[in-house]
Amino acid sequence: MLSLLLIILAATFFTGVIIRTKSIASGRKGPGIFQPLKDVIRLFKKGAVYSETTSFVFQIAPTIYFASVFVAMLVVPFGQSKGIISFNGDFIFFAYVLGIGKFFSIIGAMDTGSSFEGMGASREALYSMFAEPAFFILMGSLALLTGFTSFQEIFSALHLGSSISYALALMAAIVFLIIAMIENSRMPLDDPKTHLELTMVHEVMILDNSGFDLGLILTAGYLKFAIYGAIIFNLFIGTISYGYAIPMFFVMQAFLAFVVGMIESFMARFRMNHNAQFIVVLSSISLLIFFGALLISGKFI
Amino acid sequence: MNLVRGFILIPFIAICLIPFLRMKGNAIAVYTAVSLNAILTGTIAFLALTGNSYELTLSGSLISGPIRLQVDALSGWFMLIINFAFLTGGFYGLFYMRTYKDQPNNLALHGILFVLLHTSLLSLCVIQNSIAFLVAWEIMALSAFLSVIFEHEKIATVKAGINFLIQSHVSIIFLMIGFIWVASQTGSYDFGAIHSYSMANSTELSLMLYLFFFIGFAIKAGFVPFHTWLPYAHPAAPAHISGIMSGVLIKIGIFGILRMLLLINLNYTIIGTIILVISLISGIYGVMLAILQHNLKKLLAYHSIENIGIIGIGIGLGCIGLGTNNLVLSAMGFAGALLHTLNHSLFKSLLFYTAGNVYQATHTLDIEKLGGLVKKMPQTSMLFLIAALAISGLPPFNGFISEFILYTGLFSSIPHALITSLIGISVTIIGLVLIGGLALMCFTKAFGVVFLGNPRHAFHHEVKEVSFYQLLPLYFIAALIVIIGLFPKVFLDLMIKPVQLFTNLHQLPFISFQGNGIEPLLSVSFAGWIFIALAFLIFGIRKWALRGRRITVLPTWNCGYTAPTARIQYTASSFVKTYSKLLGVLFLIFKKEKEVEGIFPVAAHLETHPYDKLEKWLIDYPTTNLKLFLDRFRFFQNGQLQFYILYGIIFIISIISIPLIYDQVMLFIGFLNKL
Numbered sequence: 011m012l013s014l015l016l017i018i019l020a021a022t023f024f025t026g027v028i029i030r031t032k033s034i035a036s037g038r039k040g041p042g043i044f045q046p047l048k049d050v051i052r053l054f055k056k057g058a059v060y061s062e063t064t065s066f067v068f069q070i071a072p073t074i075y076f077a078s079v080f081v082a083m084l085v086v087p088f089g090q091s092k093g094i095i096s097f098n099g100d101f102i103f104f105a106y107v108l109g110i111g112k113f114f115s116i117i118g119a120m121d122t123g124s125s126f127e128g129m130g131a132s133r134e135a136l137y138s139m140f141a142e143p144a145f146f147i148l149m150g151s152l153a154l155l156t157g158f159t160s161f162q163e164i165f166s167a168l169h170l171g172s173s174i175s176y177a178l179a180l181m182a183a184i185v186f187l188i189i190a191m192i193e194n195s196r197m198p199l200d201d202p203k204t205h206l207e208l209t210m211v212h213e214v215m216i217l218d219n220s221g222f223d224l225g226l227i228l229t230a231g232y233l234k235f236a237i238y239g240a241i242i243f244n245l246f247i248g249t250i251s252y253g254y255a256i257p258m259f260f261v262m263q264a265f266l267a268f269v270v271g272m273i274e275s276f277m278a279r280f281r282m283n284h285n286a287q288f289i290v291v292l293s294s295i296s297l298l299i300f301f302g303a304l305l306i307s308g309k310f311i
Numbered sequence: 312m313n314l315v316r317g318f319i320l321i322p323f324i325a326i327c328l329i330p331f332l333r334m335k336g337n338a339i340a341v342y343t344a345v346s347l348n349a350i351l352t353g354t355i356a357f358l359a360l361t362g363n364s365y366e367l368t369l370s371g372s373l374i375s376g377p378i379r380l381q382v383d384a385l386s387g388w389f390m391l392i393i394n395f396a397f398l399t400g401g402f403y404g405l406f407y408m409r410t411y412k413d414q415p416n417n418l419a420l421h422g423i424l425f426v427l428l429h430t431s432l433l434s435l436c437v438i439q440n441s442i443a444f445l446v447a448w449e450i451m452a453l454s455a456f457l458s459v460i461f462e463h464e465k466i467a468t469v470k471a472g473i474n475f476l477i478q479s480h481v482s483i484i485f486l487m488i489g490f491i492w493v494a495s496q497t498g499s500y501d502f503g504a505i506h507s508y509s510m511a512n513s514t515e516l517s518l519m520l521y522l523f524f525f526i527g528f529a530i531k532a533g534f535v536p537f538h539t540w541l542p543y544a545h546p547a548a549p550a551h552i553s554g555i556m557s558g559v560l561i562k563i564g565i566f567g568i569l570r571m572l573l574l575i576n577l578n579y580t581i582i583g584t585i586i587l588v589i590s591l592i593s594g595i596y597g598v599m600l601a602i603l604q605h606n607l608k609k610l611l612a613y614h615s616i617e618n619i620g621i622i623g624i625g626i627g628l629g630c631i632g633l634g635t636n637n638l639v640l641s642a643m644g645f646a647g648a649l650l651h652t653l654n655h656s657l658f659k660s661l662l663f664y665t666a667g668n669v670y671q672a673t674h675t676l677d678i679e680k681l682g683g684l685v686k687k688m689p690q691t692s693m694l695f696l697i698a699a700l701a702i703s704g705l706p707p708f709n710g711f712i713s714e715f716i717l718y719t720g721l722f723s724s725i726p727h728a729l730i731t732s733l734i735g736i737s738v739t740i741i742g743l744v745l746i747g748g749l750a751l752m753c754f755t756k757a758f759g760v761v762f763l764g765n766p767r768h769a770f771h772h773e774v775k776e777v778s779f780y781q782l783l784p785l786y787f788i789a790a791l792i793v794i795i796g797l798f799p800k801v802f803l804d805l806m807i808k809p810v811q812l813f814t815n816l817h818q819l820p821f822i823s824f825q826g827n828g829i830e831p832l833l834s835v836s837f838a839g840w841i842f843i844a845l846a847f848l849i850f851g852i853r854k855w856a857l858r859g860r861r862i863t864v865l866p867t868w869n870c871g872y873t874a875p876t877a878r879i880q881y882t883a884s885s886f887v888k889t890y891s892k893l894l895g896v897l898f899l900i901f902k903k904e905k906e907v908e909g910i911f912p913v914a915a916h917l918e919t920h921p922y923d924k925l926e927k928w929l930i931d932y933p934t935t936n937l938k939l940f941l942d943r944f945r946f947f948q949n950g951q952l953q954f955y956i957l958y959g960i961i962f963i964i965s966i967i968s969i970p971l972i973y974d975q976v977m978l979f980i981g982f983l984n985k986l
Contacts, residue, residue, distance in 0.1 A: 057860035061867040063765055065685040067696075070846075073853060077846040081838065095841065097834035102718045103706060106747070107842060110705040113751055117696075120759030120881070122867045123683070128759075128881020135755055136889055139748030146744045150725060150737055157726035159719075207870050217868050221860075222853050286893055293741075300737060309730045 013088035013240060016256065020263040021229075021236035022047050027264050031271025046232065053225035061218045063123040071118025072223035078111030079230040079237070086240050087162035089247040089255055098159045101149045105142060108193070111230070112138050119215035126207040130214035133282070137199065137211070140289040141192045147296040148185050151178075151303035165244040178302045183242045185296050187266065190238035192289060194231055197274040199285050209282070235270075239263045314351065315367065315380065321347050322430045329422045334412055338405045341422040345401045345429050349394040352433050356394070359387030360805050375442040376500050384808035385573065386436040388649055389566045392656050393436070395791075396558040397429045399784035403664050404551035406781035410671065411461075421461055421549075427454040428555070435563055439502040441490035445483065452479040455560055459548040471543035478530055478540040485527030486567075489520055502574055509575040517575050521582060524571045532564025534623060535593040538616045539926045542600075545612035546676065550667020553608060554660035557615045562652050565622055569648075572630070573812060583630025587735065590627055591742040594620025596925070598749040602756065602887050603898060603921035607666045607676045610757060611659065614702065617746060618655040622648045624739060625717055632720070633817045635732065642821045643720025645813045646806055651713035653802070654701070654795065658710065661698040661788045665691050668781070669761065672774045678883045680768040681761045688776045692762040697789045699754040701796070704747050707839025709795035715835055717743065756886045765877040797843075799836050884919060899924045 026043030033040025060068065084094040085104045093100070116135055119127040153159050155178075156167040168179075192199055195212030207214050216227050243262045247255055280288060325344030329337050355365050359382045371378040382390070404425070411418060431451035438444045456479070460472035490500070497504040509517040530537040541561070545553045568586075597616030604610035625648025632641025668691045669684065670676055685692040701708035721736050721743075728736060766774075776782075795802055807822075814821035869875045891898060903918040947958070 054856065057862055058857060059863045059865055062864050063683075063867050065692075065763065066689070067685065067763060070850065073850045074846050077842060077849055080845055080849075081842045084841065085838075095834065095838045097838075099715065099719045099722055100834075100838075102715060102722070103835060103838055106704065106706050106711055106715075107838070109703070109747070109751060110700065110842075113700065113703065113705060113755060116755040117759050117763060120755070121685075121763040123764030123877070123880050124867045124869060124875075125879045125881050126870060128764075128886060131755065131759065132881065132886045132889065135752040135886075136893075139745070139752055142748045143741045143744045146740050147737060150722065150740055153722055153725045154733070159722045159725075222856055226849070226853070283889070283892075286889070304730070304733070309728075309733060 011094060012091040012252075013086050013093050014083060016088055016259055017083055017086065017233065017236045017240050020239060020260065021232040024235045024239065024263055024267045025232050027267035028271040028274070031268050032275050035272065035275035046228070050225045050228050050232075053228070054222055056221040058221035058223065059218075060220075061122045061124075064121045064218070067114075068118050068121040068218075071114040071121070072219060072226045074114040075111040075118070076226040076230045078107050078109075078114075079233050082108050082111075083233055083237050085161060086237055087165060087244065088240065088259070089244065089252075090162075090166050090249065092162045096160055096162050100160050101145075104161070105145055109138075109142075115215060115227075118219075122218045124217065126210075126214050127217055129208070130211050133211045133285075134195075134215060137192055137285060137289055140286055141189055141292060144185055144289075144292040144296040145189055147293065147300050148182055151296070151300040152182070154300075154307055154309075155303045161241075161244075165247065166249070168245065174302060174306060178299055178306070179245045181295055181299050181302075182245055185292060185299070186238050186242045186245075187269070188292050190235060191270070191273075192292075193234055193238070196270060198277055198280055198288065201279045204279075209279070235267070236263060239266045242266065312367065314355070315369070317351055318348060318430075318433075321351070322426045325426050326423050329419050329426075332419075334415060334418065337415075337419055337422050338408075341425055342401050342405060344426050345397050348429060348433065349398055352390050353394045355382050356387035356390035360384055360391070360808055362808055371440065371443070375440055377440075378443045379439040379501060379503070380437045381439050382437055383812065385566070385569060385812055388806070388809045389436050389562065389652075390433055392562065392653050393429070393432050393559045396555055396656050396660055399788055400551045400555045400558070400660060400664075401425065402784040403554070403667075403781060404549070406778060407549065407551050407664075407667055407671070417461065421458060424454040424458045428458060428560075432559060432563060436566060441494065441500045441502065441505075444502075445487065445490065448483060448486065451560075451563070452476070452483070455479075455552075455556065458552045459544050459556075461549050461552070462547070465547075468547040471547035475540045475544040478537075482527045482530035482537075485523050485530070489523040489527065492520060492523070505571075505574045506576070509577075514576065514578045517577050518582065521571060521575045521577055522585075524575075525568060525586075528564040528567035528571070529589070530564070532561050532568070532623075533593075533616050533619050534589050535596045535616060535620075536925050536929050538593065538597070539923065539930050541616060542604075542609050542612045542923070545615070545663075546606055546608035550663055550670065553611075553667075554663035557612070557663060558656035558660035561615060561619060562656060565619070565626075565648075565652055568626065569813075572626070573816065577630075578634065579630045579817070580634030583627045583632075583634055584735070585627075586623055586630060587627030587739065590620045590623025591739065592620070593617070593623060594746045595742055595749070596620075598746055598753060599894065599897065600921065600923060602749060602753045603891055603900070605678050605883060605919075605921075607669065607678055607681075607757065607761060608663070609676075610678070610753070611662050611666060614662075614750070614753070615655075615659060617750065618651065618659065618702070621714070621717070621743070621746065622651045622655065624743065625649075625651060625713075628717065628720055628739070629813060631732070631735070632724070633813070633819070636817065636819070637724050637727070638814065638819045638821060640720045640724040641814055641817070641819055642810055643716050643723075645810045646803065647713050647716035647720065649806055649809055650716060650795075650799075650802065651710075654709040654713050654792075657788050657792050657795075658698040658701040658708075661694060661785060661792070662702065664785050664788075665695040665698065668777045671777055673770055674772070675768075678757065678760050682767040682877065682880065683763070683765045684774070685762040687774045688762075690776060690782055692758075694782070694785050694789050695762065696758060697792060699758050701792045703750045703754050705751075706835070707793075707796045707842055709792050709799075712796060712799045712832070712835070714743065714747065716832070719832075752887070752890065756883055760881075760883040760886065764880050767877055767880065767882075797836055797839055799832050803832060897924065899927060 023043045025046040030040045030043050082104050085100045087093045116131040119131040152164050156164045158164050158167055200211035202213055204210055219227055243259050321344050325340050328340050332340055359365060365382040367380045369378040427450060431447045434447040438447055456472055456476045459475055460468050462468045493505050493508050494500050497508050533541045545557060594617050597613050597620055601610050601613035604613060625644045629641050629644030632644050672688060701710040704710040704714040721740055725736060811821055899922040901920040905915045907915045
């Protein structure tokens with residue numbers, strides 16, 4: 011319950027901080043950090059424009075996409091306090107329920123019959139396929155390290171003792187951050203602010219969405235960032251009391267948003283055909299974590 | 312005894328009647344026979360699942376010895392799956408086959424084969440005598456072959472059928488070697504003899520014996536590299552036969568593998584590893600090729616290979632669990648395999664039936680020619696979507712439940728595993744995840760290109776939804792898919808007895824799916840409920856928020872281009888272009904290309920034909936070489952009668968003289984020995 015509230019709160023400013031960081035880095039003043047939230051509220055009040063090619067799939071896709079992200083959020087814990095849904099292997103559910111959202115956002119894009127949206131859909135399907143093994147290897151190594159198989163138990167049992175475990179947690183944080191970038195189609199893979207449809211991934215998929223639907227999709231994007239931020243925070247929280255943990259959570263989320271903003275300011279987008287290789291690198295980092303976990307648990311003979 | 316009489320009498324009467332009936336009577340006779348037998352065997356099967364096994368010994372013949380019939384929990388589970396598939400598939404077939412009502416003789420034959428296929432499949436689950444088993448197996452293979460070549464006026468269909476026939480018989484050879492091996496050592500054809508033989512001999516010998524059976528059954532199941540018949544036979548058959556073949560016919564291979572596991576005493580870790588490796592390869596290779604296919608049914612056929620891989624992963628894990636005394640891994644492995652067998656038979660047959668609807672409406676299965684069907688065939692699209700979501704293993708549908716069971720087994724055995732099994736576990740997890748991701752890509756492509764967007768091809772006939780009765784069985788299947796996803800407990804309880812059969816092999820104390828980290832299945836269905844409730848809630852809010860607002864309908868945004876045609880849509884090939892380029896090394900794609908050239912370009916075109924690299928190496932090369940070799944003996948067949956008579960005489964003389972010469976040689980050797 012606690013995690014739900016905190017994630018929603020963090021989601022309100024996360025994207026705003028990214029945009030603000032980017033503006034300041036490029037010498038502009040930039041909008042306030044709650045501007046994305048205001049944009050969404052404005053969208054929720056609008057009517058809608060639908061393409062004449064679309065069918066019922068296009069109508070339900072944004073809803074299901076949002077619902078899948080929301081249900082995934084319910085699984086994420088906050089330190090000792092469980093998520094609303096918590097069971098052994100809940101991270102499998104987490105990944106797969108995000109999968110159903112992805113399925114619908116892809117077919118929603120295909121429903122418009124536009125060549126550009128098909129392009130984005132194809133890229134999204136490919137990248138998410140490559141990103142998924144990294145997540146599962148990572149969670150497998152954490153399960154190996156702690157002996158548990160649910161988010162909450164793993165995170166509360168994750169004691170950062172030796173220096174090698176700090177290294178592991180740091181690497182895990184990097185993996186989660188990059189997965190968050192892939193899931194949200196952010197900079198090194200996709201430029202959300204590009205003006206050329208040919209080079210977009212996520213943005214081009216939602217070209218035809220408008221009004222309430224677009225609001226849902228954007229909100230889901232904000233939530234996704236905060237969800238991954240919360241997971242990263244959980245890696246380090248251990249058994250710190252809530253009095254310290256909650257302020258630290260917001261500081262950490264703001265810091266992550268700042269990091270994303272800095273990456274987007276000072277890095278160029280990869281060429282499209284390099285993206286897949288980059289994502290496969292992610293899996294190798296998580297394999298490194300797996301071997302690190304093997305070392306710590308003394309399974310190497 | 313009376314049950315067996317009824318079981319044989321019902322199809323017999325139907326088969327005798329069918330040739331004398333007209334179109335409608337034929338359909339009624341077939342369906343009545345199938346449903347009567349389904350009720351009869353379904354009851355026994357259900358009783359077996361609740362713990363009351365049924366056993367009976369027939370007197371048999373002089374050669375075969377007494378024939379034992381046994382319905383245990385494993386047979387029960389498979390018999391229920393077979394019956395459900397035939398009831399829904401048969402009903403669908405009644406309406407699907409109406410298109411062919413100008414071929415009454417062909418239809419009568421088809422009806423007879425349908426009944427025979429049902430009867431033989433059910434008997435295979437029951438018979439415990441190798442000779443009777445092989446006879447039933449042969450009936451099944453032949454009736455399946457003749458059902459596949461229903462449209463025998465097409466050359467491609469007959470070719471596919473013959474491919475299937477030959478590979479079925481290769482499978483029978485392997486089974487026969489296994490059965491004869493045991494019979495020659497023990498003198499009995501009873502399945503019990505296989506058990507006692509393997510108990511009396513070393514595990515290495517049992518492993519060899521098991522591998523013969525495994526290869527025989529794996530050809531039927533379609534494990535890579537024995538899969539090459541599948542992508543030809545499935546598209547060639549009528550839709551309901553494809554559905555039944557993919558749903559239950561290949562599952563009889565899985566049944567055989569499981570049955571032999573129960574009979575043969577093995578080193579379970581070794582056999583588990585072998586099955587696991589083959590299954591992982593099948594799973595990933597199957598779906599990787601499926602993505603490239605342009606023919607909808609061929610795409611689905613490759614997906615069957617993938618799903619057989621997932622089932623095999625479950626069996627492999629279960630065996631490894633047995634070998635390492637890991638109760639959770641073993642129970643979850645076998646439970647996952649059995650549940651996925653049911654799940655796959657549901658969503659795959661649903662996919663084939665909807666593909667059949669598409670074929671009936673458009674007369675083509677070429678994905679690149681379809682598109683925009685969701686507006687013409689909304690119900691078919693909806694059903695296809697449900698099956699596509701389920702086969703991609705997404706919650707809250709049934710595919711997710713069986714995959715989740717496998718994942719639970721894997722993850723829960725991580726903490727206690729040793730280094731070697733840890734590597735195996737992590738490779739399996741990566742494999743399963745990749746399969747899931749690739750399946751998602753494949754089915755977003757299939758659904759998106761076939762049903763969404765604008766039509767890519769102008770058909771000269773009206774494209775319309777099929778009749779309600781034809782859709783009715785499809786709704787039943789879809790309902791069961793959702794029910795398994797939302798109430799998995801009911802089905803898990805039914806699976807306790809079959810899973811116990813396997814855990815008992817190693818005296819593992821498996822009682823029910825509770826405790827030991829198995830409970831999350833309830834929470835998973837609960838989470839599924841939350842997801843559905845939330846989706847409906849948000850959709851309601853959306854509806855409420857949009858009421859009274861201005862809704863405009865305009866053309867799709869084309870980045871400023873104002874005259875879009877259907878041809879600028881993303882095609883299936885372009886959807887998977889990046890993917891096929893990235894993994895191009897693994898595929899064999901034949902290309903025919905004419906590029907755009909010059910200042911005033913004329914029409915250009917690009918054609919791609921994906922082909923199976925393994926098929927090229929394992930089937931095509933050996934067959935061409937064998938052909939070349941056998942061509943050298945062509946001169947024997949010179950068409951002159953005199954020569955043929957000569958061959959006959961030489962044959963007869965050698966038959967008579969070889970024993971005589973042998974006796975003389977033995978006499979001579981005896982004489983030498985005496986010296």
